[in-house]
Amino acid sequence: MAVSRRQFLQGGALAAAGLALNGKPGEASVDAPQMRTKGLKVSTTICPFCAVGCGLIVHTKNGKIVNIEGDPDHPINQGSLCPKGGALFQVANNERRLQKVMYRAPRSDKWEEKSWDWALERIAKRMKETRDKTFKATEVNKKDKKEYVVNRTEGLAFLGGAGLDNEECYLWSKFGRAMGVANLEHQARL
Numbered sequence: 001m002a003v004s005r006r007q008f009l010q011g012g013a014l015a016a017a018g019l020a021l022n023g024k025p026g027e028a029s030v031d032a033p034q035m036r037t038k039g040l041k042v043s044t045t046i047c048p049f050c051a052v053g054c055g056l057i058v059h060t061k062n063g064k065i066v067n068i069e070g071d072p073d074h075p076i077n078q079g080s081l082c083p084k085g086g087a088l089f090q091v092a093n094n095e096r097r098l099q100k101v102m103y104r105a106p107r108s109d110k111w112e113e114k115s116w117d118w119a120l121e122r123i124a125k126r127m128k129e130t131r132d133k134t135f136k137a138t139e140v141n142k143k144d145k146k147e148y149v150v151n152r153t154e155g156l157a158f159l160g161g162a163g164l165d166n167e168e169c170y171l172w173s174k175f176g177r178a179m180g181v182a183n184l185e186h187q188a189r190l
Contacts (some may be wrong), residue, residue, distance in 0.1 A: 040060060040066060040067070041060045041061070043058050043060070044056065044057055044058070045058055047081070047085045051187075053076055054074065054076055054080075054085055055071035055073070055074025056068055056069070056070065056071055056081075056088070057069050068088050070085070101114045101116055133155060134156070135152075136151075136152055136154075137149065154182050157183035157184075158173075158176040158181050158185070159185050159186070160172050160185070160186040
């Protein structure tokens with residue numbers, strides 16, 4: 001039996017009208033947002049992954065994040081999220097997320113727990129050593145054979161992230177330029 005397009009639409013309209021007029025009130029589903037987040041503390045924030053600045057609604061219970069979703073009232077994303085923003089809940093609540101400094105020495109197969117002071121001191125020392133080894137004060141131009149002041153290091157690279165606000169990015173780039181870093185980039189451009 002062949003059903004024409006017109007007959008299919010008429011049958012669908014009759015079925016929808018029958019459901020609408022049956023007189024039974026609809027019941028809220030457990031998946032309804034109002035039921036899922038009832039009684040939770042609500043706060044808004046910005047997604048930290050890229051420079052777009054999508055708005056998020058974060059629901060917490062006893063200080064623990066229990067739900068993250070797009071903010072429908074936010075002018076940028078209007079409630080929608082990209083895959084990274086949609087998976088943000090897994091970043092906040094993950095038993096594999098590191099909470100302390102772990103260090104593995106060269107050619108070792110074991111991780112050691114270290115203090116933050118030890119880690120920051122080691123990072124600063126290694127950055128200074130790398131800068132001193134790779135720093136160029138001058139460079140000769142191949143075309144005109146003249147020597148020019150360049151004051152840069154190509155042994156370091158700085159990559160900023162969207163988790164930083166404008167002021168932090170400004171300070172990060174100023175620090176990088178003061179170190180002579182030539183490879184200064186931001187995650188949002190990559």
